[in-house]
């Protein structure tokens with residue numbers, strides 16, 4: 198009851214089965230539980246992962262077979278690895294006496310579309326892809342990742358009913374859907390890789406720089422935290438071009454030449470990376486319109502001269 202005496206509007210509790218007791222199954226399942234939805238079954242490949250995930254989701258009905266999924270289930274979330282999704286869909290479709298009418302089935306793969314669930318669609322299930330646009334590192338305890346998985350976007354495709362059911366499931370997880378046309382799926386997934394994996398790689402490179410600059414500091418990367426955070430903020434509130442500062446944006450070819458010499462001395466394997474990123478930064482600075490034609494040419498020539506340098510075998514990764 199509210200103070201006005203009216204009943205608050207609350208969406209009915211969803212009944213969801215999870216197939217795949219890994220990190221994504223743990224985290225998304227836990228948000229559903231915390232949001233008062235019900236996990237009807239946890240199915241996984243091994244007894245150990247099914248039991249672990251079942252316990253984390255307060256679900257006693259854990260199993261290694263999809264036959265454990267009860268008919269009352271309205272959503273089946275396949276959070277098994279990418280390569281197992283179609284096998285799981287086929288195993289579900291083989292179930293005897295299970296009615297798929299009114300049941301929605303989705304998978305969490307970034308690369309696969311709703312077509313991976315075709316056998317279930319043919320049996321009358323609503324099907325959709327449901328890719329959480331977030332990173333779920335397996336080495337982290339699931340409870341530590343749960344907060345970062347609230348309010349995220351889910352990359353979705355499916356038929357009209359499937360997309361409607363996807364919106365309901367996303368709301369139950371405090372998230373939103375982004376329709377990704379099937380022909381754009383690989384491009385969308387590549388963008389996710391840039392956002393997370395490439396950023397992680399860039400931070401790995403920064404870690405190597407930090408160790409050389411301040412070897413005595415165990416937390417050397419933390420020196421860069423304020424500049425990293427401010428950069429992210431500035432890009433998000435304006436645009437990459439407007440947030441760009443530094444030698445490329447100023448046309449500082451002399452500074453960059455000295456950078457290349459220093460990197461050649463301390464971390465020669467990183468020369469191609471620095472040269473390629475300089476070329477991309479020149480492109481961004483051109484959008485910003487701070488460089489003259491001559492400056493663009495001078496910076497480009499410099500970066501290309503290092504990009505073309507053959508690496509010694511021990512420098513290549």
Ligand SMILES: NC(=O)c1ccc[n+]([C@@H]2O[C@H](COP(=O)([O-])OP(=O)(O)OC[C@H]3O[C@@H](n4cnc5c(N)ncnc54)[C@H](OP(=O)(O)O)[C@@H]3O)[C@@H](O)[C@H]2O)c1
Nearest residue numbers: 217218219220221241242243246276277279305306332333
């Ligand atoms: N990790 C991420 O950052 C991330 C982000 C977005 C989307 N995704 C997608 O989410 C899905 C799950 O990823 P994840 O990182 O959670 O993988 P994961 O940690 O490797 O977990 C996969 C789970 O599925 C189980 N499994 C394997 N084959 C199965 C089968 N045939 N039937 C039932 N369960 C099976 C595994 O069981 P065992 O442990 O017993 O082998 C494991 O518990 C993948 O499609 C992935 O592409 C992942």
